[in-house]
Amino acid sequence: MPGRYSVTFGEIELLRDLDRPGGWILTKDGVPQSYVDLDDPTYLDFEYVRLMADVIDALPEGPVDAVHVGGGACTLPRYLAATRPGSRQIVAEPDAGLVQFVRDQLQLKSVPRLKVRILDGRSAVTALYDDSADVFVLDAFSGAVMPVELATVEYMADVARVLRDGGTLLVNIADGKGLAFTRRVLATVHGAFPHVVLLAEPGVMRGRRFGNLIVAASVRELPVDTLARRAAGGLTQARCTHGKALVNFIAGAAPIREGQPVVAPVPPASVFGD
Template identity: 30%
Template sequence: MSTPSGPSGSPERIVFSDGSTADLVRKEDGWVIAIDGVSQSHLGDPAQPPKLASIRWMLAAFGDQAPGTAAHLGGALLALPRAVAHRWPAAAQTVVELEPALVELTRSRFPLPDGITMETAEARSWLEAHPGSEHDVIVIDVFVGNRIPPAFTSLECMTAARRALREGGRLVLNSVAGPELLFTRRELATLRTVFEHVAMIVQGSALAGARFGNATLIASDSPIDHGVIRSALAGDPSKGALVTDLDPIIDGAGPISDADELWSPKPNLPDASAALRLLAHARQAVDSLRSASD
């Protein structure tokens, strides 16, 4: 199959191995995978900043040192690995993706840049099978139905990631900040149990509990280059900010264990369906009036 091209059009349905679905949508500026109306990945011009704020934040979290090796747990359309490959062409990157439909879609229709390889595997098992301290960066970006599953929220998972990182390596997590912040507080506490240095990129409104949003968590056994990350975020339209004083946020929350089986909270996003229905009814009424006057 050739690389997709052409104008914007109707969504193409992708059926996953568990029977759930996603939509592949052609936009003017690239391609989007959406699950339940939420954009999970956007693939556009690699020379331009990534479309999704979460990808820009994770790219900023890499800092300014070229990674020799990077592992990405979770793939989708490989927006972040492609951005890393554009910035650091010599980086060797491995993407671990469980869903065969996404692997096939990527390999057949969105060719991989040089330096990126894909493996079809369960990411937690893959991580635990690679404890050899061989990666400069590990990214955990695993969502199931817009939520992070328990296998990727726990102390055991973060410990496995620590073992797979080289000395001075960095763990980057695509996470969430919900109105209650309980999950975020516990996830930060989990990282602090394993790593000496932890920071978070988040929007002030999400941190204040005013809305549900993304959060990029960063952890390392070496100091994190705060100034470099803040410089990368400067002027970003998302207004994401690096937060380093985490004690007031964690506020005594305990770490997460596998036994907790803790999922991230369901996205508490505005429901626009009612407004869309009203708009459709209004258009029908206008069309009826026009027909009656003809």
């Protein structure tokens, strides 16, 4: 089962976690993409995935209807199915070969009430009904770069259409020095969702090193005290920025609109080096 495999858009490699019998790491074109533990779907190895799970865990108890743009090995859908039984989930992933591989090799068929659609993020959202989701997770990357077309004013308006009143948007951003792209994404999200929180490890939040930042947003107030406490108490000891501090962080950055020549940041080669 470990090895390199060709999929629709590139090559993946599946690596075994020698420390956990059920643990598997999926990389795509050399970039770590997903970690899953087939024996324990609640085990989350990647720091940014744990931060997204912290947000979901802070929401009211019970099953949810969730949409995930970006599939990989479906780490978060597995987590959500385990921690909120009865949840209905849709995953949009354009790489049909990758989806088939995950179904065959990583037990994706065992996840209850999960539908996978072979669609890109734009097409998938367009096809969704109004007010149909409680949680919307945007974790889509081409290699290690976020598709800019999924970070526009127009796309966020469509996401807002799909989310129910009080629903929560989660966005995974990768950025580095200065965080200029993150500020623009935040300005874009804030235009559609008045309540926004940014979560990241302190070094990444300060723009000192390249890494992942998690945006949580809603038309309703978010449980910021709970999120700040969980972020500070986790293994990563992440920071939680919101309110006036977030407005100051955005600092007049312009929202991203369709057709603008915006380039998402590319990580330095050292990020994924040995």
